Structure formats: structure tokens, C-alpha cells
Amino acid sequence: MTETLNPAMTVLLTGFEPFDKDTVNPSWEVARALAGWTFEAQGRTARVHAVQLPCVFGAANDVLLRALDECRPQLVVCLGLAGSRTDITPERVAINVNDARIPDNAGAQPIDTPVAAEGPVAYWSTLPIKAIARDLRAAGVPASVSNTAGSFVCNHVFYALMHALAQQGDQARGGFVHLPLLPEQAARIPGAPSMALSTQVEGIQQLLRTALTVQADVLETGGKLH
Template structure:
């Protein structure tokens, strides 16, 4: 969906991040996403029109996350949706390739729920692929000097739950007719989080995450198919 700003149609881009979970005081996904609220991208002739980012925070709760997503989709009717989540222990900005239809919590969510082997959507396909140009995003982020790699698993916690729910919604006829695109990106801890943990685990500065997200939005607005480049893994 687009809206008129000073007579020019503007595409809406929905970025979502999660509230803190598992005892953390912050969640880097929400910190990065909310910092991009209102960011406007100019039109690129022959590629895409102007676009504006709208940020929304998702609860780290099975079920409630999809309710919040539905509310944001109904409110904004965006052309592009990129959901973002924390993946502590990862060292790179990682677009996710595939969402699977399973909830299997290693820990409880923020409501104390821990579903085990429950489908996200009963009777729906086993998996959906992201409709983001995931390899183009990785290439763009790496070209900017930031670490990025393609991920083939979004886990089985609330991140995958939201990712699968998003892709199931985008697979419906109305979303298909509108050409909506969407997917999920995992990001590492912030340095201040990693500093409190043994190891410490890898981290990425907030400014770098924001820069990578801007590149991801730009790459996702470009027309055409994704790059044909290796993004496979041996394990």
C-alpha cells in the first residue's frame, strides 16, 4: 500500500522488532528498528518509488506476536515487511531463508508458555521460503564492510513463529495480488549485552545493525529476482 505525501505516493515499509526476553534488559532488534522509525527512502528512477519505514514492537510471546503482527498489517497495509530478532551467539547479520511450521520452545516465552511440537498454523505447509532477496541483502551488507551471511534456520522459538506466521499471511491471495514481500533477519547481541556474558559472545554495534537494516530495506525494494550466488551450508 502507498500513501500520498506532498502529492507523491510513498510505499510503507513495516519493520518489527521484539521486546526483551530471557532476562535481558534490551533487545537489539527493537533498538535498531525503532531508531529507523520514519526513515524515508527517495525514489530510484526505474527501480522503486519513495518509501517510509514504520516500526512496531512485537511481544516475545507465542500467539500474541501474530496478533500484534496482524494489527500492524491491518493498520499500515505495507508493501514490504521485515521482521527482526535477536540471535545471541551469532556473529553476523543473518537474513533467514526458510520458516518452518513448528513451535518448540527450548525456554518459556515472556508469558511463561513453552509449546512443544505444536504447529504455528495447523494444516498449513511445512515451510515457507522468505520472499526477501536474501542473497542480495547479504552481498550489500558485506560490500559495506559489515559481517553478513545467509541463515538456513530461524530456530523454533518466537522468531520462527512470527516469521512463519508472516509468510503464511503473505501467501494468501490478497497479499499475493498486491505483490507484498517479507521475511526475517536475525542479528547478534549488542556489545553491552555481550560484555555481561561469559566468553564473551560475538556482538554488533547498534549503528552497524542500523546501517545493515537500511541496506536490507533498499535491496528488498529493488525489482527482480534474487542473486544466483552460493549461500549453502554443509551443516
């Protein structure tokens, strides 16, 4: 029997279904485009497994947790849409609150409820967020660190991911990344920023490479005044 010394690593990449009466969500389009993609990191092969999450409080976390259990990934990156942003933004922190400005796709609109009743106030991302932003910009893809993932289903999933990894003592890295609108979405909103799907896919490819190869994040400014 031949022993496999360097088994392939699994990357779990999630995106959301469309929401708020839209017909497309770039987070799922990017994840779907990268499903099955393989790349080299740390002398090993990594393969992307893509999962679509419903834009529904509770149900999204159920799908995510099942995927974690089935895939046992070494890296988990959840993608979401932030329609007002101009660049790809890895998130710094997930907070333990649901406060929905609009209803989710099931009509639920929780206000000031916890994601996890016994969970801490917040979790830090374990992705090297500043190195990611640096490497994306070096590759010609606009990127910056974000200090808020909001309080809708994106933050809900981000917090649930980090809570699950912490509760399981899992060594997998995990975090959340927001993406801009696609051009066809922005075309319906005068003045709205957008980014081509091909650029977003290229950016997430670089993000995954950096996330698996950079062990300690870089020390450089990523803060904002407001």
C-alpha cells in the same frame, strides 16, 4: 485535484521486546532507530513504520497481523535476536512448528505444536536474501544467509507473516532477519560475539534498499555444510 502518480511506499519493520531476563533487544533498538526513516527506492519514497512485538507465542502474531492490516505495507521485515551469531543473517525458510527451548515472556513453552494448523510445512522468504547478504558485505557490514530461524518466537512470527501474505494473496515482500547481540549484552557473556547498534542500523538500512530494488535474487552460494 492533483493526482499522486508515485505514492509513498510503506515498510513495516518489527522488533521484539527483551526476553530471557535481558533488559534490551537489538531487534527493537534497530527498529525503533529507523521509525519514520524515509529513503528512495525505484524512484519512489519509502517510509518505515516500526512496531514492537511481545516475545510471546500467539500474542506476537496478533500484533503483527494488526500492523499488516493497518499499514498495508509493500515490504515487511521482522527482526529478531540470535545471540550466538556474528553477523546479520537474513533467514531463508520458516517452518510450521513451535518447539520452545525456554518459556516465552508469558511463561508458555509449546513443544511440537504447529504455528498454523492447516498451514504447509514451510514457507520461503520472499526477500532477495543473497543479494541482501552481498550488499551488506559490500557496505562493510558482516552478513550471511541463514538456513534456520530456530523454533522459538522468531520462527513463529516469520511463519505467521509468510502465511498471512500467502493467504491474502498479498504482493508485499516479507521475511525475517536475525541480529547479533549488542556489545553491552555480550560484555556479560565471556567470548560472545556482538555488533554495535550503529552498524546494525546501517546494515538494516542497506537491507531495506536492496529488498525494494532487487527483483530477482542473485545466483551465488549461500549454503552451509551443517
